[in-house]
Amino acid sequence: MRILMILPALTEATSPLFRPIKYSLFPPLGLATLAGYLPDSDEVRIVDEHVERFAPDDAELPDLVVIQVYITSARRSYELADWYRAHGVFVALGGLHVTSLPDEAAPHADAIFCGPGEDTWPAFLADFRRRAPRQRYTSKLRTLQGLPPIRRDLIQRHRYLVPNSIVVSRGCPHHCDFCYKDAFFEGGKSFYVQAVDDALAEIERLPGRHLYFLDDHLFGNRRFANALFDGMRGMGRVFQAASTVDAVLAPGLLEKAFEAGLRSLFVGFESVNAANLAEQRKRQNVGRDYAAVVRRIHDTGIMVNGSFVFGMDSDGPDVFDRTVAWAVERGIETATFHIMTPYPGTGLFRRIEAEGRIVHRDWDLYDTRHVVYRPRGMSPQQLEEGYWRAYRDFYSLGNLWRGAATKDRLGDRLRHLAYAGGWKKFERVWDALIRTRQVLHALPLLESALSSFGTRRPSAVHRAAAMAATDSPGIVSGAESAHSRRKLWI
Numbered sequence: 001m002r003i004l005m006i007l008p009a010l011t012e013a014t015s016p017l018f019r020p021i022k023y024s025l026f027p028p029l030g031l032a033t034l035a036g037y038l039p040d041s042d043e044v045r046i047v048d049e050h051v052e053r054f055a056p057d058d059a060e061l062p063d064l065v066v067i068q069v070y071i072t073s074a075r076r077s078y079e080l081a082d083w084y085r086a087h088g089v090f091v092a093l094g095g096l097h098v099t100s101l102p103d104e105a106a107p108h109a110d111a112i113f114c115g116p117g118e119d120t121w122p123a124f125l126a127d128f129r130r131r132a133p134r135q136r137y138t139s140k141l142r143t144l145q146g147l148p149p150i151r152r153d154l155i156q157r158h159r160y161l162v163p164n165s166i167v168v169s170r171g172c173p174h175h176c177d178f179c180y181k182d183a184f185f186e187g188g189k190s191f192y193v194q195a196v197d198d199a200l201a202e203i204e205r206l207p208g209r210h211l212y213f214l215d216d217h218l219f220g221n222r223r224f225a226n227a228l229f230d231g232m233r234g235m236g237r238v239f240q241a242a243s244t245v246d247a248v249l250a251p252g253l254l255e256k257a258f259e260a261g262l263r264s265l266f267v268g269f270e271s272v273n274a275a276n277l278a279e280q281r282k283r284q285n286v287g288r289d290y291a292a293v294v295r296r297i298h299d300t301g302i303m304v305n306g307s308f309v310f311g312m313d314s315d316g317p318d319v320f321d322r323t324v325a326w327a328v329e330r331g332i333e334t335a336t337f338h339i340m341t342p343y344p345g346t347g348l349f350r351r352i353e354a355e356g357r358i359v360h361r362d363w364d365l366y367d368t369r370h371v372v373y374r375p376r377g378m379s380p381q382q383l384e385e386g387y388w389r390a391y392r393d394f395y396s397l398g399n400l401w402r403g404a405a406t407k408d409r410l411g412d413r414l415r416h417l418a419y420a421g422g423w424k425k426f427e428r429v430w431d432a433l434i435r436t437r438q439v440l441h442a443l444p445l446l447e448s449a450l451s452s453f454g455t456r457r458p459s460a461v462h463r464a465a466a467m468a469a470t471d472s473p474g475i476v477s478g479a480e481s482a483h484s485r486r487k488l489w490i
């Protein structure tokens, strides 16, 4: 059987203004995971429109087309699906957006899939081979036990800066209002982990040193995380991952992660307005001292990638400057900013829709860079302008320098400048590397920036751990608060 798997890109991927480095970071892991279920006798190709141009070709029609649909790529996904169906090819659609809006996706597909694919996809393959596929498959059985190896051989490694992306869990133990998670995992477990030995075996299979864990919350199951980090110690890896502020403050785990090779941690600092956290059901962050969180991560020898969302109901026009100032003063190395975006299926969407504040459903623009709802504390224009200004200001030379100056040691300051500046100040260089397909050659630079960051200062680490153990409450003021979704992965 000939199978074509496509990860379509959002509209702007073909535009000259497309920001390629962000989209050339990670390969299509979900599709490579599904490809693992196919026998060697099948002919499989994975196309990732984020890194390659693709036009369907009626001279090369496959037997089955599989498309992974995100909200921003929904329009393009349906366009491709319609084309293949018009040419008589069976089309299977799945992924986050299909799960949120199955009735929207169904007219473009022969079969749709809701939720993770580890149970439904093999069931469908069996049905398809005996020519009796159903129109809709909904995931119920949630496990990562006994997965076939991911077909990384189908990934064009040289096109990605971070070919070694990996997930060893699915979902998250928390329930934030804006997050995709509860809708995607509805009807079954919404947080589960791989067997530690399987995760370690997958890590062993990955060439080179650098890894990026795409798990929503790598520290979410402490017993698993402890065992994983124990197993990774001595492997010589450097890695990046995401966690929440409460897990960062827990004594011991962060240190173990450092010993295992963690050098940059994504932490969602959602908002500098404490009132926003309660509104978004971000309970695990309420009352936490975020300055202490940043200090603790830095003292452990790990860089911080802070994520912030603008436009929540308690935000006024001052939120942009306050957020940037907060992040710069704490020496956060990289920051990602987002305009609040209500994704269909989330509690946030339901609330904003019930309040009559959704202004359109052009999914192309649900990309966290456009305002798609009526904000309360400012105009949509102020929100968009403030968002872009926050990026400009945070990565301005003056603020890069100010952020670096918060570090005690010269080495740490230089690294801050090199790492933070590298992403935003060299966009032309990234562009050239990507267009000439040399982007993987920049990986050693990333590895050395990460692996040389910080040296643990045990006294500071222990001080922070002791302080965290007392769980100092309520230091979050109107000007300081916490965690978020991830979009830019540096």
Ligand code: B12
Binding pocket: 007, 008, 009, 010, 022, 023, 025, 026, 027, 028, 029, 030, 031, 033, 034, 050, 066, 067, 068, 069, 070, 071, 072, 073, 092, 093, 094, 095, 096, 097, 100, 113, 115, 116, 117, 118, 120, 121, 167, 179, 180, 214, 215, 216, 343, 366, 367, 368, 369, 485, 486, 487, 489
């Ligand atoms: C890595 C990543 C990216 C990467 C690369 C994506 C890629 N290569 O797959 C990059 C940086 C490009 C990216 C960009 C964006 N992303 Co992103 N990204 C992720 C992230 C962190 C991990 C995805 C992943 O690899 N998961 C692990 C694999 C194993 O799971 P999976 O991909 O979901 O695949 C499984 C199932 O979905 C299912 N499945 C998927 N397709 C199909 C098809 C069939 C037929 C079947 C049977 C099953 C099936 O089976 C797979 C195995 O279980 C997710 C968060 C998350 N936890 O999912 C956000 C996430 C998907 N991104 C999101 C967003 C919003 C964006 C951006 C708009 C951000 C922005 N501001 O620019 C852009 C737009 C991208 C686009 N194409 O339109 C949202 C999507 C919301 C939504 N409702 O669609 C998420 C959920 C983050 C969030 N919490 O809000 N992203």
Ligand code: SF4
Binding pocket: 171, 172, 173, 174, 175, 176, 179, 180, 181, 216, 217, 244, 483, 484, 485
């Ligand atoms: S936003 Fe982060 S912490 Fe909250 S549910 Fe989603 S993944 Fe978990």
